[in-house]
Amino acid sequence: xxxxxxxxxxxxxxxxxxxxxxxxxxxxxxxxxxxxxxxxxxxxxxxxxxxxxxxxxxxxxxxxxxxxxxxxxxxxxxxxxxxxxxxxxxxxxxxxxxxxxxxxxxxxxxxxxxxxxxxxxxxxxxxxxxxxxxxxxxxxxxxxxxxxxxxxxxxxxxxxxxxxxxxxxxxxxxxxxxxxxxxxxxxxxxxxxxxxxxxxxxxxxxxxxxxxxxxxxxxxxxxxxxxxxxxxxxxxxxxxxxxxxxxxxxxxxxxxxxxxxxxxxxxxxxxxxxxxxxxxxxxxxxxxxxxxxxxxxxxxxxxxxxxxxxxxxxxxxxxxxxxxxxxxxxxxxxxxxxxxxxxxxxxxxxxxxxxxxxx
Amino acid sequence: xxxxxxxxxxxxxxxxxxxxxxxxxxxxxxxxxxxxxxxxxxxxxxxxxxxxxxxxxxxxxxxxxxxxxxxxxxxxxxxxxxxxxxxxxxxxxxxxxxxxxxxxxxxxxxxxxxxxxxxxxxxxxxxxxxxxxxxxxxxxxxxxxxxxxxxxxxxxxxxxxxxxxxxxxxxxxxxxxxxxxxxxxxxxxxxxxxxxxxxxxxxxxxxxxxxxxxxxxxxxxxxxxxxxxxxxxxxxxxxxxxxxxxxxxxxxxxxxxxxxxxxxxxxxxxxxxxxxxxxxxxxxxxxxxxxxxxxxxxxxxxxxxxxxxxxxxxxxxxxxxxxxxxxxxxxxxxxxxxxxxxxxxxxxxxxxxxxxxxx
Numbered sequence: 146x147x148x149x150x151x152x153x154x155x156x157x158x159x160x161x162x163x164x165x166x167x168x169x170x171x172x173x174x175x176x177x178x179x180x181x182x183x184x185x186x187x188x189x190x191x192x193x194x195x196x197x198x199x200x201x202x203x204x205x206x207x208x209x210x211x212x213x214x215x216x217x218x219x220x221x222x223x224x225x226x227x228x229x230x231x232x233x234x235x236x237x238x239x240x241x242x243x244x245x246x247x248x249x250x251x252x253x254x255x256x257x258x259x260x261x262x263x264x265x266x267x268x269x270x271x272x273x274x275x276x277x278x279x280x281x282x283x284x285x286x287x288x289x290x291x292x293x294x295x296x297x298x299x300x301x302x303x304x305x306x307x308x309x310x311x312x313x314x315x316x317x318x319x320x321x322x323x324x325x326x327x328x329x330x331x332x333x334x335x336x337x338x339x340x341x342x343x344x345x346x347x348x349x350x351x352x353x354x355x356x357x358x359x360x361x362x363x364x365x366x367x368x369x370x371x372x373x374x375x376x377x378x379x380x381x382x383x384x385x386x387x388x389x390x391x392x393x394x395x396x397x398x399x400x401x402x403x404x405x406x407x408x409x410x411x412x413x414x415x416x417x418x419x420x421x422x423x424x425x426x427x428x429x430x431x432x433x434x435x436x437x438x439x440x441x442x443x444x445x446x447x448x449x450x451x452x453x454x455x456x457x458x459x460x461x462x463x464x465x466x467x468x469x470x471x472x473x474x475x476x477x478x479x480x481x482x483x484x485x486x487x488x489x490x491x492x493x494x495x496x497x498x499x500x501x502x503x504x
Numbered sequence: 505x506x507x508x509x510x511x512x513x514x515x516x517x518x519x520x521x522x523x524x525x526x527x528x529x530x531x532x533x534x535x536x537x538x539x540x541x542x543x544x545x546x547x548x549x550x551x552x553x554x555x556x557x558x559x560x561x562x563x564x565x566x567x568x569x570x571x572x573x574x575x576x577x578x579x580x581x582x583x584x585x586x587x588x589x590x591x592x593x594x595x596x597x598x599x600x601x602x603x604x605x606x607x608x609x610x611x612x613x614x615x616x617x618x619x620x621x622x623x624x625x626x627x628x629x630x631x632x633x634x635x636x637x638x639x640x641x642x643x644x645x646x647x648x649x650x651x652x653x654x655x656x657x658x659x660x661x662x663x664x665x666x667x668x669x670x671x672x673x674x675x676x677x678x679x680x681x682x683x684x685x686x687x688x689x690x691x692x693x694x695x696x697x698x699x700x701x702x703x704x705x706x707x708x709x710x711x712x713x714x715x716x717x718x719x720x721x722x723x724x725x726x727x728x729x730x731x732x733x734x735x736x737x738x739x740x741x742x743x744x745x746x747x748x749x750x751x752x753x754x755x756x757x758x759x760x761x762x763x764x765x766x767x768x769x770x771x772x773x774x775x776x777x778x779x780x781x782x783x784x785x786x787x788x789x790x791x792x793x794x795x796x797x798x799x800x801x802x803x804x805x806x807x808x809x810x811x812x813x814x815x816x817x818x819x820x821x822x823x824x825x826x827x828x829x830x831x832x833x834x835x836x837x838x839x840x841x842x843x844x845x846x847x848x849x850x851x852x853x854x855x856x857x858x859x860x861x862x863x
Binding site: 180181182208224228231232235238240241242243262263264265266267288289290293294296298299300301302303381464465469470472 | 621623660
């Protein structure tokens, strides 16, 4: 079992990384769940595997326990689903002292976090992420939200959980494609913050693809350390947190233009290739580093290019991103492997060139 | 012109109290509106009087200016209206650096604040309250929200404005009934925090009812000072801020049971009478003080009782309030005039007795 402490301006909490659910009950008691109203929210995929487990663990410690199963998938990450969670919370007479528990992937976590942030102006919530992507990325840092009219996470808020409990064994029931999608963010962590970690990922790609439990635990721990360190420095994304958006500016545009039919991690992979090429164009990484990045991405069955889109279409879509402020594009560029910078001075021509590279 | 500084954990801002819009432009520039995208949200009542004014003031300082008129009234304070604001913000390509301006009463302010809090996880907003109730209460302190399935403000968040600009002359177009409704909260400020202020209100009731501009400006200033002082101490209502709920526990229950057909200030007036009587029952105020409170409330044409409801119905409804945590009722009681305390140990029988007093 490994433990990481996250300290943000609005809340301090632990990330627990374990290979089972054994210490979940004690961790829940430690954060104050005992004798409170608790509602577990999960989706119709995850409920089949882990809902009974979590309900059993909670059953003798809460004052009132309930659960709700929501439909899975990004397509249901909307205000309509949020309304059904609000209705459940009212039905269960939940209040500011109650706890929501998000059991599932990033979609569930983001929605439960948003419902918790906005019900009675904020109650408590706990993340039990069950996908690689949510374990290393979305469950940490308090970004919550839903999609609206095709714009990903455009409605949301910052709301920190009380606890993130990661059981790595839940990855055994995860489709291969979803593991790959998680690797997109993991590679990103190495690229923007830790060259050694990037090398570790490259070296261990076979073991990672085989879901070797020791390597996975290391991987998740190191990614969580990088993410929580950045989030602790800059909860509300006024500065360094924006570096976590490496690959996401173009990635999100692609994701929107494909109507969310590609996985987030796949779009991030494509976006990272484009951003890496832009870094190469500006002499911030060399050709070997660029090829290394693409090879690493491909080793996890992630795409490095797409087709059927026009460069100008993607370029125009960039301005709908949350990172765009006052029509100025902020783009994260690598400076070698393991460091990066936020830039807002890149000419359109260069960006178009970098977009063409992935087409 | 008077100025109050509000300092909360999440944001510092000014409340400007003026008898006109003359210094609005400079205040907007001071908070950073210049060369930003700005959208003014107002309702179909207020737009007739003040929208042109505000648009003119903004027209030569923003990079992109737009406005949206929403339907007035509590009945439209819901997520459906919020969605139309989100759509407008997307249409105008607004981002985290943009500004929403709420021009209107509490319903407009609460909704615009909530849209601003949740669009891209938070952008900037400015309050230009045009009703007495919103000038002395809802525009200050960052409580935002909407009603949901009959529960008032049950969906919302804390999100502080960048500026509150109060033009007291806007009260000249306010229906008499709405002025009275504002007086409910103003009397509350005196009762919970400042005996001298309560006496000032009693003494000046005739001038207040005549909307004497000097007295009004004093009144609004003193109420804003009390409210912002409490909010600065306790932004998220973990402690002293709850005292602002004096009269609101029973008031909100009445408001819900009457399907929001009574004005908020009227329900608060009734709730205050009930809470004052409870304070009297517990020997915390004497009979003369109780009568004084009722007389003061009546002098502004506010109700001190209702009919057609059963005591048990109101009692059960109390537990749906946001102030109820883990099924424990928190009730604010007076300790003399000008001080109060938060209590959670009042027996049901006493509360029922206090409810019967207003029936």
